[in-house]
Amino acid sequence: MLMETLTMRKPMLLAGEWVFRERTIDVFDPQDNSLIATVPSASAEDMLHAIEQATEGFLIASAMPVHERIAVLNRAAAWIEDHMELYAETIARESSKTITEARKEVRRCIETLRISAEEARRINGETLSFDQMPGSENRVGYYYRFPIGVIAAITPFNDPLNLTAHKVGPAIAAGNAIIVKPSLATPLSAFLLAEAFDRAGLPPKVLSVITGDDREIGDVLVTHPDVRMISFTGGLSTGKSIMQKAGLKKMSMELGSNSPAIVLNDADLSNAVLSTLSGAFWAAGQNCLGVQRIYVQEGVYEKFVSEFVSHTLKYRVGNKLSEHTDMGPLINEKEAKRVESWVNEAVEKGGKLLCGGKREGAYYYPTVMENVPADCKLASDEIFGPVVTLYPVSDLESAVRLANSVNFGLQAGIFTRDLEKAFFAIRKLEVGGVMINDSSDYRIDAMPFGGVKGSGLGREGVKFTLQEMTDAKVVCFKL
Secondary structure, three states: OOOOOOOEEOOEEEOOEEEOOOOEEEEEEOOOOEEEEEEEOOOHHHHHHHHHHHHHHHHHHHHOOHHHHHHHHHHHHHHHHHOHHHHHHHHHHHOOOOHHHHHHHHHHHHHHHHHHHHHHOOOOOEEEOHHHOOOOOOEEEEEEEEEOOEEEEEOOOOOOOHHHHHHHHHHHHHOOEEEEEOOOOOHHHHHHHHHHHHHOOOOOOOEEEOOOOHHHHHHHHHHOOOEEEEEEEOOHHHHHHHHHHHOOOEEEEEOOOOEEEEEOOOOOHHHHHHHHHHHHHHHHHOOOOOEEEEEEEHHHHHHHHHHHHHHHHOOOEOOOOOOOOOEOOOOOHHHHHHHHHHHHHHHHOOOEEEEOOOEEOOEEOOEEEEOOOOOOHHHHOOOOOOEEEEEEEOOHHHHHHHHOOOOEEOEEEEEOOOHHHHHHHHHHOOOOEEEEOOOOOOOOOOOOEOOEEOOEEOOEOHHHHHHHOEEEEEEEEEO
């Protein structure tokens, strides 16, 4: 089912079968709102069937020898590599990413699957010293890790291929079955990932990718007792809603952020400007790691502002498929209008607009603000758009206090040449990752990834997702 073109009906993968449905959902290119495909609108019965089949798929997956799991994952990665441009063009057409950004995402997806194959051979336990407790001298044993069953994966629009791979790859490596419900804005990339596994020889029933209304099929997926884990990437309010509905299940939730960066007087200013610029405007700011707040020490504040604004004004906004474009549109005009309203609120409350603040349809131009009051949405919530706020600070302690002042804590960046100051930030910043001399927007697919507070629960990153997707079983022999 290789998707040669985008302007057609697309089937979904239901327990190993590619199926159409009479009801459909339109997929639009956010650049011009043109229709690029239609996908099935699954029913509650479809989802129930997918779950029923996945319970059988789990028995198949868990019985697969590790070498077969490794082979499937590597063949899927190779298929994507052989069709890289199709995958990149699909991401660029259905999402906000430029073709350059999309190609990077495809390369990362390939890496994610290959790391999953490597980690499949390292799902190990260890021996236990039972004789550490008096009376247990005649016992020996160990623990090992085993797959947990059917996993529900709910994925977002902003990294439609690689974030899906971060759930599917480890699930298959661990021997689980998985049902993916992708964002309705960007389902085509998830279908292409499923096609890669289909071509790679993954047994039927192990993987389904189902599209449909959140209320009709989403609630069935998250509440069903046979679904043993939910892996969700998305917004905080949706994450809370899922947890309230799901019942007793494992949860892995990455819920976004309002990421800070700190620039001290001794920083390499050029590096700080370029790193935070990319961090703020990559994928039109629709990035959970995107730099939203920058705290700059007073000694370099004016120079930093001048250089940051100057570079922002050079950003090329336009056609996503052009290799000369730096930034494309937001995912739709509704989101662009929301970003516009947040900026307008900040201006009305006294914030100063340094550049940007302009909307054209789904496009919102890179925007830089300063003096944004703390009671604005822009100061405390996740903007998920190309807007960054700058603040002067007197010292590192003040910057850390302000960085910690919101109900998010995914990652943070600090720019300094002083090791003591770097380690102060490492200890005191309430986040899941601290990037030294880099923006918050840095990640490799092998590292543990996740946050604290409103940024979520658990950790992704292939090895760490595998831990989440398996349980420990203790074995003890009484001799």
